Amino acid sequence: DIVLTQSPGTLSLSPGERATLSCRASQTISSNHLAWYQHRPGQAPRLLIHAASIRATGIPDRFSGSGSGTDFSLTISRLEPEDFAVYYCQQYGSSPRTFGQGTKVEIK
Amino acid sequence: QVQVQQWGAGLLNPSETLSLTCAAYGGSFSGLYRSWIRQSPGKGLEWIGEINESGSINHNPSFKSRVTMSLDTSKQQFSLKLRSVTAADTAVYYCRQAWCNAAGCSDSWGQGTLVTVSS
Numbered sequence: 001d002i003v004l005t006q007s008p009g010t011l012s013l014s015p016g017e018r019a020t021l022s023c024r025a026s027q028t029i030s031s032n033h034l035a036w037y038q039h040r041p042g043q044a045p046r047l048l049i050h051a052a053s054i055r056a057t058g059i060p061d062r063f064s065g066s067g068s069g070t071d072f073s074l075t076i077s078r079l080e081p082e083d084f085a086v087y088y089c090q091q092y093g094s095s096p097r098t099f100g101q102g103t104k105v106e107i108k
Numbered sequence: 109q110v111q112v113q114q115w116g117a118g119l120l121n122p123s124e125t126l127s128l129t130c131a132a133y134g135g136s137f138s139g140l141y142r143s144w145i146r147q148s149p150g151k152g153l154e155w156i157g158e159i160n161e162s163g164s165i166n167h168n169p170s171f172k173s174r175v176t177m178s179l180d181t182s183k184q185q186f187s188l189k190l191r192s193v194t195a196a197d198t199a200v201y202y203c204r205q206a207w208c209n210a211a212g213c214s215d216s217w218g219q220g221t222l223v224t225v226s227s
Contacts, residue, residue, distance in 0.1 A: 044218065050213050057212040
């Protein structure tokens with residue numbers, strides 16, 4: 001199974017700041033099939049990014065994904081109040097699909 | 109925009125079978141990809157399995173042979189059964205439907221069902 005390691009575990013930032021989240025895979029992810037999800041408390045997760053860098057429909061352009069192979073990142077250019085949440089990466093290039101353990105972005 | 113609604117029993121005894129169903133409403137149903145995901149208390153997300161557009165099923169081997177997934181295209185519903193549950197299966201279970209069309213790719217999740225396994 002591909003193990004995804006996200007860092008940091010928690011990111012403490014203020015609204016308006018830039019957030020950079022990392023996701024490292026234990027082996028190369030096929031076709032860069034790496035997705036990012038946002039999970040707000042009390043809500044279902046939602047897809048932000050797929051194929052490592054393509055924003056899902058309706059996702060604001062302050063969210064961007066990059067990377068390839070085993071190293072990926074999600075950047076939120078300017079944090080809005082609604083962006084404080086837990087973010088997960090997931091690989092879907094091989095089975096079983098696996099998730100990272102999550103990065104919590106909290107208000108400083 | 110596809111909306112997804114899920115339902116099923118929330119309290120089970122050990123050794124019983126978890127049964128959840130998910131229905132999709134609205135939008136186009138081409139290029140669909142349906143999956144089940146759970147989140148145990150205090151933990152992250154865990155992929156249970158998926159049904160792709162052609163109806164092929166792929167599930168997480170960690171569940172061994174306990175998982176059954178099915179699809180009823182006439183009703184736009186898909187279901188999950190997890191047999192012989194234990195306390196370790198206590199979690200919020202989500203269904204997810206993902207699709208791609210000319211506008212791009214997106215997804216819609218069910219509201220989540222808290223399933224508690226306890227005697």
